[in-house]
Amino acid sequence: MSRIKELQKSLFAGTTSNARQFGMIFTLVAIVLLFQILTDGLTLNSSNLISLVSQYSYILILAIGMLMVIVAGHIDLSVGSIAAFVGIVVARAMQDWSLPWPVAILFGLAVGAAIGVWQGFWVAYIGVPAFIVTLAGMMLFRGGNQFIGSADTIPVPEGFKVIGAGFLPEVGPNTGYNNLTLLLGLLVAVAIVVREWKARRTRREMDADVAPMWISLIRVAVPIAVVLYAAFRFAGGRVGTSFPISGIILGVLVVIYSFITRNTAGGRHIYAVGGNARAAELSGVKLKRVNFLVMMNMSILAALAGMIFVARSAASGPQDGIGWELDAIAAVFIGGAAVSGGLGTISGSIVGGLVMAVLNNGLQLMGVGSDRVQIIKGLVLLLAVALDVYNKNRGRFSVIGSVTRPFRREAPPTGPGSNVETDQEPAKTPVAG
């Protein structure tokens, strides 16, 4: 039993991990393969993968921000409305003031930041629960969207559409594939190798146990195989298509935010605040500032998501953003975040979001109506969280257990059975994608 556990650990996540997270990766692979068979190979068809990414990139961007909000022990219900509000403001600005589109994007982010300051202020400095502040924001900015847009649909110029519906250009020799997409895949593959090599070197320098070479090889080979496969699929779509620009934006954000949440003090403070706010404050974490920044960051990402959706739809409409907050929250919880805060990873949330996305897409390809799709998604959310709770209670596969076990050998146990989420070591989880 323990050998298998250790192998799991070393294969999937260095020293520490989140059981549900790699459980979800397996689920994701299983769902993809299931639908690949059920839809006669349409699921992994190039054009389907491309639309899948561009359809869900904005939800996944929201999930990044939402993960941090939830880890900090809050919730944000206003993201859909903020997205819609920023979308209409930007569309209006380009239409009425003829703002060039790159400036309009910066303007949109600034509006998002301003909204974030507003919400962060109430949450962090006045102490109104985020649930209430963002519930208010949900109404406020939905109304704002309709006020500014006169409840009308406003089209956006061609250039702006790049961030939502754009593709990489076709350059270089005709290889039958989109060359830049292949290059991108290659870069990611190289990054995976460099990362693993660096991790080994660090462990050797620190005189820690270095995993056997074959484990490292598997940990490098499997993701590279997936990345290269994906690169060829994305590059092999219709001429003029490639890995979507919105997907690249998402990828960059995932890398940046994964680094922030795992490897910087500021990022770890979010986990500390969510695990035990009082203890974190006594240890010198600036509680208010963390809460403020987390809420503000969410609004900026919501603004970006809103603009990407508007770009993809070529217009900003009064129905934009309805229900997005729920999709983002569902992605985060399916991806292994704890309802009480203090636990969860960016990559987990992305995987959780992808599970929902593939499920949605696969069912649509099978011609299942959206009514039944919603029922199925609801059940999946419930089961994913219930399974984790059940396993935790049974003492098997527990998230907390798998987090604390590695400390037991070197350090004295950290309070038996206590709430130790805050001690979670920076997880060396390989970033999916």
Place this chain on the structure above:
Amino acid sequence: MRKYLARGVAAGAIALLALTACSERSGDGGGEEAGSAKGFAANSLIGVALPAKTSENWVLAGDLFTNGLKEAGFQSDVQYAGATSTVADQQAQISAMVTKGAKVIVIGATDAAQLTTQVEQAKQAGATVIAYDRLIKNTKDVDYYVAYDNFKVGQLQGQALLEGMKAKKPNGPYTIELFSGSPDDNNSGVFFDGAMDVLKKEIDAGNVVVGSGQKEIKQTATDGWKAENAQRRMDSLLTSTYSSKTLDGVLSPNDTLARAILTSVKGAGKPLPVVTGQDSEVESVKSIVAGEQYSTINKDTRNLVKETIEMVKALQAGNDPKTNDTESYNNGVKVVPANLLEPLIVTKKNVVEAYANDPKLAPLTTGAK
């Protein structure tokens, strides 16, 4: 054991994926017969994307499409947008239809201006796009438009409103209120303009007065065609304007809103005004027979779906589908060739004849005469 199992699964998965990995650049739809009218296989997939099931009409249309396309020998994929995230859902559904290789995609748009990317995708994969009932805006990639003549619908509503009020009270001036549909639906404006085409003269002549003074389409709009929004607006109009005045008539663009307006008036305990409608919904036909709602429009969904399927058949055979208006429907980028059907106004007077062929509505009209 588990170690080997896991590795086996992983290896198997990779092998399976590797087998399917090949470029679709050469073979993927786009190349073959993009946009040309050469026809396609008789059992091809036809996609139908409809808005959320908020009105009986869409549900009926969906059933008719499913059966009609099956009878015509096609495979069909009929989808409704979800109740909450309507636009995003419809976008995803259309993309899925393109992936599945649909040859014709019939779209009843949720938001007519937010489908540009998907329609372009469909076009480039070689599918023909037919806008059903609602014209898709701001794109060159929509091929045909099929609908009832909506300007005519508006005109008929305006006329019915005037006639109805005259029948109740021979001499004016008449006090009315105006309602229009959802601002994101291209048709809302067309209905409203049609009705105003008739009413404007009377308003200018002083025979008809808009009690609240709200005559602009922005003021009269009903978000999302939602009954609750119309009811809320009517509630406030009754409070603000009609505490002492009598309301003679209300221009309502469809039946759902008409009933909401009537509910609101009943709730306030006022005498029922003449209220127009559209769509021949069951509850409204009952209401007309009972003498409450004054009129509706019969845009028999059966005919519209039948006409659409005829167009699909023509495309399949490689012919140009029927169109009868190649000038009026400009979507902002191009004029879309349209196939327009003639609507029919229904009041208590002709309700029996109007629904004689409708299996669901005919039994409801027996009490009318």
